[in-house]
Structures are given as C-alpha cells and as structure tokens.
Amino acid sequence: MSKGKTENKVQVCIDRDFSISKVDERIFGSFIEHLGRAVYEGIYQPGNKFADKNGYRKDVMKLIQEIGVPIVRYPGGNFVSALNWEDTVGPKKDRPRRIELAWGVVETNDFGLSEFMDWCKKVGTKPMYAVNLGTRGIEDAKNVVEYCNIKGGTKYSDLRIKHGDKDPYGIKLWCLGNEMDGPWQMGHMTAEEYGLKAGRAGHIMKLVDPTIETVACGSSGLTMPTFGQWERTVLENCYDTTDYLSLHQYYGNAENDTPNFLANSVAMDQFISQVISICDYVKAVKRSKKTINLSFDEWNVWYHSNEQDKKLEKWCEHPHQLEDVYNFEDALLVGSMLITMLRHADRVKIACLAQLVNVIAPIMTSDTGAWRQTIFYPYMEASLYGRGEVLNTVVKVPTYESKHGDAPYVDCVVVADDEHDAVTLFAVNKNLEEDFDLTCDLRQFADYKVVSHSVLTHKDLKAVNTEENPDNVKPVDFTKGSKVTKGILNSKLPAKSWNVIRLAK
Numbered sequence: 001m002s003k004g005k006t007e008n009k010v011q012v013c014i015d016r017d018f019s020i021s022k023v024d025e026r027i028f029g030s031f032i033e034h035l036g037r038a039v040y041e042g043i044y045q046p047g048n049k050f051a052d053k054n055g056y057r058k059d060v061m062k063l064i065q066e067i068g069v070p071i072v073r074y075p076g077g078n079f080v081s082a083l084n085w086e087d088t089v090g091p092k093k094d095r096p097r098r099i100e101l102a103w104g105v106v107e108t109n110d111f112g113l114s115e116f117m118d119w120c121k122k123v124g125t126k127p128m129y130a131v132n133l134g135t136r137g138i139e140d141a142k143n144v145v146e147y148c149n150i151k152g153g154t155k156y157s158d159l160r161i162k163h164g165d166k167d168p169y170g171i172k173l174w175c176l177g178n179e180m181d182g183p184w185q186m187g188h189m190t191a192e193e194y195g196l197k198a199g200r201a202g203h204i205m206k207l208v209d210p211t212i213e214t215v216a217c218g219s220s221g222l223t224m225p226t227f228g229q230w231e232r233t234v235l236e237n238c239y240d241t242t243d244y245l246s247l248h249q250y251y252g253n254a255e256n257d258t259p260n261f262l263a264n265s266v267a268m269d270q271f272i273s274q275v276i277s278i279c280d281y282v283k284a285v286k287r288s289k290k291t292i293n294l295s296f297d298e299w300n301v302w303y304h305s306n307e308q309d310k311k312l313e314k315w316c317e318h319p320h321q322l323e324d325v326y327n328f329e330d331a332l333l334v335g336s337m338l339i340t341m342l343r344h345a346d347r348v349k350i351a352c353l354a355q356l357v358n359v360i361a362p363i364m365t366s367d368t369g370a371w372r373q374t375i376f377y378p379y380m381e382a383s384l385y386g387r388g389e390v391l392n393t394v395v396k397v398p399t400y401e402s403k404h405g406d407a408p409y410v411d412c413v414v415v416a417d418d419e420h421d422a423v424t425l426f427a428v429n430k431n432l433e434e435d436f437d438l439t440c441d442l443r444q445f446a447d448y449k450v451v452s453h454s455v456l457t458h459k460d461l462k463a464v465n466t467e468e469n470p471d472n473v474k475p476v477d478f479t480k481g482s483k484v485t486k487g488i489l490n491s492k493l494p495a496k497s498w499n500v501i502r503l504a505k
C-alpha cells in the first residue's frame with residue numbers, strides 16, 4: 001500500500017495462477033443462539049401467520065435462503081455453558097422450563113435439538129453444534145454425539161429413535177464449549193484446564209464418530225488479557241484431537257468516529273495473522289504434520305443495544321435482547337470484514353456472522369413481517385458471489401492513519417470461479433468524501449465482460465432499515481460504473497461504498 005495524500009486511485013494486481021485458496025463455503029456461516037428473540041419469535045413462532053405447521057417462520061426461511069447460509073452454529077454462545085442437552089429432546093410436554101443463567105431469562109425448551117435439525121433441513125443449511133464444557137464434562141459430550149450420529153442399537157441412539165428421529169443427524173462440526181477464557185462464562189477455566197478438557201472431549205467424541213471435526217475455543221476477543229498465551233496453552237494440550245481454533249470479535253462505534261471504526265478491518269486482519277502464527281508455532285514445537293485452521297465463529301458489529309439491554313428485567317421469556325439496529329456504516333465494516341476473511345481463505349475455513357435473526361442480526365422480525373437490516377446485503381452478496389478461488393489480491397492504494405495503524409482507503413479482494421467462468425471483485429471505499437478510480441489488469445481473463453456492478457451507499461452514514469422503511473439502505477445497480485477496455489477493468493468506487501463487480505465470459 002502506498003502512503004500519504006495522493007490521487008484517489010486504486011490499482012488492483014492479480015495473477016490467475018496466484019491463488020490463496022479455494023473458498024471453503026463454510027466461511028459464510030451464521031449463528032443461532034437461544035438468546036433474546038433469535039429462536040422464539042425469530043425462526044420459530046407457532047401461531048404466527050407466517051409459520052408453517054411446525055411453527056417455523058417461512059418468511060425468515062426465505063430470507064436465509066436468499067443469503068445461502070451454508071452452516072448455522074447452535075445452540076450458543078454463552079447459553080451452551082450451563083445447558084443440559086437432554087432437556088432439549090423428547091416429547092415437548094416433558095421438557096423442563098429452566099432458568100437460563102447466561103442471559104437471565106427463562107428457557108422453555110419448546111424448540112430444541114430435534115427441531116433445529118429439522119429446521120436446518122428445511123432451510124437447506126448444515127448444523128455446527130456446540131457442547132457444554134462449562135458446567136458439564138466429557139461424558140455428556142460423548143453422549144450427545146452418540147444421540148446425534150450413531151445409527152441405532154445403543155442407549156442414546158435408540159433414545160433418538162424413540163423420540164421420533166429414525167435417521168442419525170450426522171452432525172459433522174462440533175464446538176468444544178464456548179469462550180471458556182471469559183470470566184463471565186459459566187465454568188470458565190484456565191487455558192491449561194480447558195486445553196486438557198477440550199483434548200479429552202475431542203478424543204472421546206471422535207471415538208464415537210471418527211468422521212466429525214472439532215473446534216477448540218480460542219480467545220473470546222483480541223483484547224482479552226490472556227490472548228496469545230491462551231491459544232498457545234490450549235493448543236499444546238489438545239492439538240492432536242482438534243481441527244480448528246475459534247476466534248470471536250465484535251466491533252462498535254460508540255465514539256462516533258467512523259474512520260477509526262472502518263479501520264477495524266486492519267485490526268481483524270492482524271488478529272487473524274496473529275492466531276495463525278500461534279497455531280503454527282505449536283505445530284513447529286510439536287513437530288506435527290497437521291495444520292490447525294481457523295473458525296471465526298463469532299464476528300459482527302455489536303454495540304447499539306448495550307444500554308437498552310441494561311434495563312432488562314430478569315427471568316422473562318425471549319425478551320428483545322441484543323437487538324442492534326444496524327446503520328449504513330455498519331454495513332461498510334461488515335463488507336470489509338468479509339473481504340478480510342476472504343483474503344485469509346487459506347486458513348479461515350469457517351466463519352459465523354453472529355447472529356442470524358433478531359439478535360445482532362441481518363434479519364429482523366415482528367409479528368407482522370421480516371426485513372433485511374443494512375448488513376444483510378454485504379453478507380448476502382459475499383455468500384452468493386464469493387465462491388471459487390481467492391486470488392492473491394495486491395491493492396495499491398493510499399492509506400490513512402488510524403488507531404489500528406495505517407488503514408487502506410480501499411479494501412479489496414478478487415475471487416475467480418473457473419467453473420462458471422466468472423470473476424468477482426469486492427471492494428469497500430472507506431473514504432467518506434471522495435470517489436476512487438479502480439483499475440485491474442484482467443488480460444488473463446480474455447473475453448470477460450462486466451456483468452454487473454452493484455453498489456451499497458447512502459448519503460447518511462447512520463441510515464437504517466426498519467419494518468416501515470425496509471428499503472432505505474439497499475444495493476443499487478451501478479453497472480455503468482465499470483468497464484473492461486482492452487482487458488483492463490476501470491471502475492468507479494463511490495465515496496463510502498460497498499461494491500460487487502461481477503465479470504464473466
């Protein structure tokens with residue numbers, strides 16, 4: 001990146017043969033926790049006019065299908081750390097109501113594991129299931145894998161069949177607890193205690209089903225005082241039975257400082273690189289042939305609802321909780337975060353936008369409808385068009401000073417989908433006042449033409465979508481803003497904008 005005040009030009013350099021990695025589609029995953037109105041009144045609302053015969057909201061399903069969410073992490077989050085999974089299965093009339101300590105509410109268990117699996121099938125997504133390693137142990141982790149993945153003829157698999165689910169669920173991806181470094185987490189541990197427990201849990205779970213993959217908890221954020229040491233110690237103790245290490249990070253703009261807020265993609269990039277270094281350090285020390293990849297299984301903007309949530313009364317059922325109303329600048333950062341993860345596609349194999357419905361979510365519901373928040377759009381467009389090979393994308397662009405270091409005015413990545421003879425360039429222009437002119441030499445992609453250039457921009461950084469005004473912030477066609485001339489792409493990136501430029505033969 002070049003530095004200082006220069007012309008508003010960005011030069012994007014790629015080579016068709018210089019691929020970072022094929023995108024693992026699970027990078028476009030999301031998350032549903034038993035929290036607030038994510039499940040109840042979100043994906044499940046029996047009696048609502050949009051609900052099907054099982055109580056699943058069809059309008060919400062349609063929006064999730066629009067995005068094409070390949071995996072959904074469930075059932076928590078903090079919720080999982082005191083969960084008895086047995087409460088969530090079997091006849092609904094026998095399921096206990098419980099005080100839910102993570103979020104100070106009452107959990108009815110009306111929607112549980114079986115309903116979630118059924119819902120996943122109907123939506124067309126795959127489960128990523130978290131076991132409780134907070135208040136419970138490796139025996140319970142073993143039992144739930146048996147309940148889910150063994151065909152039949154054993155205690156827990158027969159219990160599942162008795163509960164009406166003849167076929168095993170075949171859950172392939174398992175989280176070994178949640179944010180066990182956090183003092184707020186029920187049953188939180190030291191890195192050594194957790195590493196040993198995660199290693200033992202992964203071992204016994206894989207004895208039940210050797211085809212599963214496991215995700216150990218990394219730090220619950222970059223600013224945790226134990227960050228770094230935590231990752232190292234955890235991995236030293238569970239390396240052989242673990243496949244992925246998790247990262248969680250949320251950003252906010254409480255100071256109303258948009259340039260620094262948008263520069264958080266730099267912080268995210270550093271966070272990912274640091275975790276990769278720690279994974280590879282442990283690999284080297286262990287002389288291991290195995291590489292631990294990353295699961296960025298909680299990422300988003302989260303701060304708008306913080307004050308409101310302090311006023312919540314305890315022990316009610318599914319209150320409005322963590323209901324951030326996202327504005328336009330949040331969508332820009334979400335776009336930059338997606339670009340950042342794509343640029344690390346060689347190591348970030350799983351990522352979950354936290355969360356999916358009502359709770360810090362791209363989709364909101366009321367009794368009368370469902371609508372798309374601003375952040376819905378970059379997430380959807382990246383998921384739809386970010387499939388293929390991520391090319392090593394060198395971006396020559398001026399930078400600005402931020403509290404995270406020099407931040408490029410333009411974040412960009414190029415994904416080539418050879419199967420469909422398509423190339424997509426994603427770019428965020430973080431300059432709030434000025435357009436940028438982008439060029440990219442595409443001569444290796446002979447005969448590719450601009451199919452579309454979609455732009456998300458708004459004059460008001462704080463503009464939001466609501467049920468009454470759901471289309472206030474949404475992408476518009478800007479195909480006139482891009483052109484290929486003699487193999488060179490020339491595009492205009494409007495000031496403060498998310499851009500998706502699609503080319504094909």
Ligand code: AHR
Pocket residue numbers: 033076077078079178179220298354355
């Ligand atoms: O996504 C909301 C919460 O954020 C999750 O429950 C927890 O894992 C994280 O702290």
